[in-house]
Amino acid sequence: MLWNVTTAEYLNSGHMACPGCGASLSMRHALKVLGEETIVVLPACCWSIIAGGFPTTALSVPLLHVPFATAAACASGVRRALLSRGREEVTVMAWAGDGGTFDIGLQALSGAAERREDFLYVCYDNEAYMNTGIQQSSATPAGAWTTTTPAGKEFAYGKKDILEILRAHRPAYLVTATIACPEDFLAKFAAARKRRGFRFIHLLSPCPPGWKIDSRDSLAVTRLAVDSGVFPLVEMDDGGRLRLTCEPAHPVPVADYLRAQGRFRTVRDEDLEPLQRRVDERLESFR
Amino acid sequence: METLQFDDLIAPADIREYPVSLTTTEANLTGSWKFSRPRQAKKTAPCRDACPLGVDIADWLHLLVRGERDAALHRLRAVNPLPASTGRVCPQFCRRACTRRDHDAAVRSGALERYIGDYGLGVPFPVPASATGWSVAVIGSGPAGLAAAASLAAAGVAVTVYEREAAPGGMLRCGIPAYRLPKEILAREIDNLVISLGIQLCCNVPVDDRMLAELLGEHAFVLAAPGLGGSPLPAGIGAGPGVYRGLELLRRLAAGEVLPGDRFAVIGGGNAAIDAARSLVRHGRQATIIYRRGIEEMPAYPEERREALEEGVEIRLGTIVAAARGVDGGRVELDLHEALRAADGTVSTGSFSDRLTVDGLVAAIGQKASWQPESHKRLLTAGDFHHGPASVAEALAGGRRAALEMLRRRGMAREPAVGPAEIAANPAALAVLAPQPGVDPPRVPHRERRNSFREVCGPLSAEEALQEAARCLRCGTCTACGLCWFFCPDQAVVIDQRGVEPVVRFDYDHCKGCGLCAASCPRGVIDMEEDS
Ligand SMILES: Cc1cc2nc3c(=O)[nH]c(=O)nc-3n(C[C@H](O)[C@H](O)[C@H](O)COP(=O)(O)OP(=O)(O)OC[C@H]3O[C@@H](n4cnc5c(N)ncnc54)[C@H](O)[C@@H]3O)c2cc1C
Ligand SMILES: Cc1ncc(C[n+]2csc(CCOP(=O)(O)OP(=O)(O)O)c2C)c(N)n1
Ligand code: SF4
Ligand code: SF4
Ligand code: SF4
Ligand code: SF4
Ligand SMILES: [Mg+2]
Numbered sequence: 001m002l003w004n005v006t007t008a009e010y011l012n013s014g015h016m017a018c019p020g021c022g023a024s025l026s027m028r029h030a031l032k033v034l035g036e037e038t039i040v041v042l043p044a045c046c047w048s049i050i051a052g053g054f055p056t057t058a059l060s061v062p063l064l065h066v067p068f069a070t071a072a073a074c075a076s077g078v079r080r081a082l083l084s085r086g087r088e089e090v091t092v093m094a095w096a097g098d099g100g101t102f103d104i105g106l107q108a109l110s111g112a113a114e115r116r117e118d119f120l121y122v123c124y125d126n127e128a129y130m131n132t133g134i135q136q137s138s139a140t141p142a143g144a145w146t147t148t149t150p151a152g153k154e155f156a157y158g159k160k161d162i163l164e165i166l167r168a169h170r171p172a173y174l175v176t177a178t179i180a181c182p183e184d185f186l187a188k189f190a191a192a193r194k195r196r197g198f199r200f201i202h203l204l205s206p207c208p209p210g211w212k213i214d215s216r217d218s219l220a221v222t223r224l225a226v227d228s229g230v231f232p233l234v235e236m237d238d239g240g241r242l243r244l245t246c247e248p249a250h251p252v253p254v255a256d257y258l259r260a261q262g263r264f265r266t267v268r269d270e271d272l273e274p275l276q277r278r279v280d281e282r283l284e285s286f287r
Numbered sequence: 288m289e290t291l292q293f294d295d296l297i298a299p300a301d302i303r304e305y306p307v308s309l310t311t312t313e314a315n316l317t318g319s320w321k322f323s324r325p326r327q328a329k330k331t332a333p334c335r336d337a338c339p340l341g342v343d344i345a346d347w348l349h350l351l352v353r354g355e356r357d358a359a360l361h362r363l364r365a366v367n368p369l370p371a372s373t374g375r376v377c378p379q380f381c382r383r384a385c386t387r388r389d390h391d392a393a394v395r396s397g398a399l400e401r402y403i404g405d406y407g408l409g410v411p412f413p414v415p416a417s418a419t420g421w422s423v424a425v426i427g428s429g430p431a432g433l434a435a436a437a438s439l440a441a442a443g444v445a446v447t448v449y450e451r452e453a454a455p456g457g458m459l460r461c462g463i464p465a466y467r468l469p470k471e472i473l474a475r476e477i478d479n480l481v482i483s484l485g486i487q488l489c490c491n492v493p494v495d496d497r498m499l500a501e502l503l504g505e506h507a508f509v510l511a512a513p514g515l516g517g518s519p520l521p522a523g524i525g526a527g528p529g530v531y532r533g534l535e536l537l538r539r540l541a542a543g544e545v546l547p548g549d550r551f552a553v554i555g556g557g558n559a560a561i562d563a564a565r566s567l568v569r570h571g572r573q574a575t576i577i578y579r580r581g582i583e584e585m586p587a588y589p590e591e592r593r594e595a596l597e598e599g600v601e602i603r604l605g606t607i608v609a610a611a612r613g614v615d616g617g618r619v620e621l622d623l624h625e626a627l628r629a630a631d632g633t634v635s636t637g638s639f640s641d642r643l644t645v646d647g648l649v650a651a652i653g654q655k656a657s658w659q660p661e662s663h664k665r666l667l668t669a670g671d672f673h674h675g676p677a678s679v680a681e682a683l684a685g686g687r688r689a690a691l692e693m694l695r696r697r698g699m700a701r702e703p704a705v706g707p708a709e710i711a712a713n714p715a716a717l718a719v720l721a722p723q724p725g726v727d728p729p730r731v732p733h734r735e736r737r738n739s740f741r742e743v744c745g746p747l748s749a750e751e752a753l754q755e756a757a758r759c760l761r762c763g764t765c766t767a768c769g770l771c772w773f774f775c776p777d778q779a780v781v782i783d784q785r786g787v788e789p790v791v792r793f794d795y796d797h798c799k800g801c802g803l804c805a806a807s808c809p810r811g812v813i814d815m816e817e818d819s
Pocket of ligand 3: 209210
């Protein structure tokens with residue numbers, strides 16, 4: 001099969017994600033790599049809904065719904081319980097949105113990383129609080145429309161640099177990925193599965209209603225984020241430096257990425273140049 | 288914590304101290320959310336659509352990849368009887384349309400055609416159908432005449448081809464120089480065609496009006512495919528010593544004749560002009576092409592232009608030769624004028640710009656028909672003679688079309704096989720695949736090209752050819768590649784490979800109509816249609 005992906009499915013049809021949702025597709029392939037022996041720890045986020053209402057579940061692996069701020073704390077507990085029962089082979093994956101990671105869950109996340117807890121934390125970043133109706137988070141990029149930034153998020157704020165925050169904790173594994181670049185995504189989940197210690201994967205995850213794009217274009221638009229350098233695919237090396245794992249395959253200007261989405265409609269042409277510069281500098285720092 | 292009772296869903300033994308979901312979401316028929324639904328449809332590959340002959344490139348390449356080399360050859364030659372030749376000289380209309388073009392490199396369909404064509408030089412055509420009892424005379428053995436003859440002979444029609452020259456091939460032989468199409472390859476390819484299909488070939492027979500009338504009396508149909516004659520001389524330039532017409536010069540140089548002088552000017556921007564200049568360079572002469580318009584407007588193929596420049600041909604653009612006169616020592620003096628461009632794109636002669644003295648002046652400015660037979664309902668026409676100067680592939684296509692028309696009129700209706708109407712196109716979907724640019728065939732370095740008529744472009748090895756053929760995506764046909772399955776967030780794609788061709792089925796009960804499957808298929812075989 002394509003890219004050696006297993007035909008086993010751990011995400012069931014009939015889940016509650018919107019058409020074209022990157023969060024559901026990312027979970028599908030994350031679990032295909034991690035396999036049956038995985039426990040998912042899920043704070044409040046779109047995925048709480050996607051997972052299905054009681055008594056149904058969208059996953060055929062165990063999934064724990066936990067309070068919004070506590071993904072990393074609960075995952076720590078699950079991991080320790082497993083260790084005390086001698087079930088070291090089971091992978092624990094905390095799976096949280098950007099609100100649950102960059103904002104409300106940051107304290108628990110920092111604590112777990114600092115304690116070197118042995119689990120995988122995945123943030124699927126759709127760049128706003130989507131589940132509650134598209135409010136801005138600290139992961140919302142500059143210029144993006146949300147219901148709480150009706151004129152676009154102010155350029156003075158921009159997107160919080162979660163990678164730098166985590167890098168400061170020296171985790172065992174730290175990468176960015178997106179299902180829109182599947183080979184890189186699959187390789188990173190496979191590597192994360194093998195590591196021990198605190199592992200963090202930052203996924204860019206398209207959200208058609210929140211980004212104001214056609215569901216059909218959700219992966220193509222996300223690829224533009226990579227090709228424009230807005231979302232570089234990186235990995236932390238042994239020296240603690242973040243390095244590109246893939247050069248943009250077909251480089252495009254930042255404008256191509258922004259203009260493909262309704263949420264950036266208020267970005268003026270004169271704002272593009274400084275944005276481009278910021279993106280170029282950051283991309284260069286990963287080379 | 289209070290425990291919830293769901294006796295009908297969960298066995299009491301499963302009920303723990305906290306609520307646990309044990310049934311799958313598959314019970315939710317999320318298919319009801321959709322506004323559009325995916326549908327799989329076979330389509331025509333863009334390369335096939337772009338090929339004047341409509342060659343189903345994906346089809347014969349697939350046979351080659353599967354190791355069925357003879358089947359691949361026969362499949363191709365049923366439509367294009369001269370692949371060793373077209374594989375060398377066709378500008379590859381198909382390749383320009385290839386889905387892979389911007390991803391890594393367009394499939395090298397020309398190099399592959401040459402590969403299989405060279406193999407076919409020693410493989411006879413399939414035995415023709417049983418004799419129909421009627422006959423056709425073909426005037427001209429260029430690509431148009433030969434293609435018609437091949438299609439008719441294969442269908443069991445008795446064909447006689449009349450050729451004015453001493454050998455067959457038309458412009459393939461008299462126009463295109465050996466460094467692009469070696470004479471022995473052409474000769475072997477035509478011999479194989481003529482002999483294995485039992486075509487009667489009569490060379491050194493120029494057909495005139497009287498003979499045409501006789502042929503119409505003897506045969507069910509006559510096909511006139513005499514091509515076009517030589518180039519006229521431009522206004523202001525008279526015949527005289529040191530003044531040559533393009534085709535005449537090509538023929539003399541190809542025959543090894545040594546023309547006096549070192550420095551030549553060639554007027555024109557088409558293949559004949561470039562070929563004349565490149566042939567002169569190969570005789571150790573200096574050649575300057577003088578063309579009225581810009582480089583991009585030259586009708587000559589870009590590759591030829593590039594190679595000419597590499598070989599040291601000089602090109603003067605936006606320049607018109609307004610007058611030429613013979614001067615002392617048999618030389619020719621040219622008045623060069625600026626070309627003036629009108630808003631509508633027409634070009635007229637502007638002011639004097641330069642004077643150039645050369646040993647030879649070559650006019651290669653297009654060909655004109657040299658014969659105009661009276662029309663007759665059983666006289667069909669094809670090739671350059673029919674549609675004006677074009678290409679080998681277009682001439683082959685015209686010849687084939689004329690043959691099929693004759694068969695149709697005789698009740699042997701064999702409509703040319705065409706693909707589905709819709710063209711497959713979704714190159715954007717290739718972005719997820721790692722580029723695989725393949726290798727170009729070797730080329731003789733330009734310094735070594737200058738003094739020889741040796742073929743510039745080399746062949747692909749058998750291994751390279753197989754690798755290159757495997758790069759073909761087979762656009763318009765599902766190959767069960769799995770991309771649509773991979774990118775469906777709802778597990779609603781099922782690829783069924785039990786039949787001869789894979790079929791993609793959709794679980795419409797759960798498909799939400801997002802369209803990602805359609806967006807992910809590089810072969811363009813999934814469409815989204817409105818959900819009723
Ligand atoms: C210099 C040059 C380079 C070219 N390079 C390319 C190229 O790289 N790629 C490409 O695709 N195309 C190229 N072309 C164009 C291509 O060669 C022609 O479009 C094609 O050969 C036309 O085919 P045809 O069968 O219609 O005519 P022709 O090839 O011209 O053949 C006509 C034949 O009919 C014969 N004939 C004419 N009158 C009579 C008569 N009264 N009785 C008997 N026989 C007669 C002629 O002798 C000739 O053999 C080139 C053309 C020229 C001139
Ligand atoms: C303590 C607490 N505050 C607020 C909420 C409401 N709430 C549920 S999901 C959500 C948004 C989550 O956003 P994010 O983490 O980005 O995930 P997304 O919905 O975008 O996938 C909010 C605010 C909650 N469940 N708990
Ligand atoms: S709102 Fe966005 S992230 Fe949430 S389910 Fe829908 S598409 Fe996915
Ligand atoms: S990939 Fe193959 S089928 Fe598709 S356009 Fe190119 S040559 Fe044709
Ligand atoms: S993506 Fe691949 S498997 Fe799916 S329809 Fe297209 S060719 Fe067939
Ligand atoms: S990707 Fe899946 S859900 Fe989306 S339209 Fe195709 S089959 Fe339906
Ligand atoms: Mg979010």
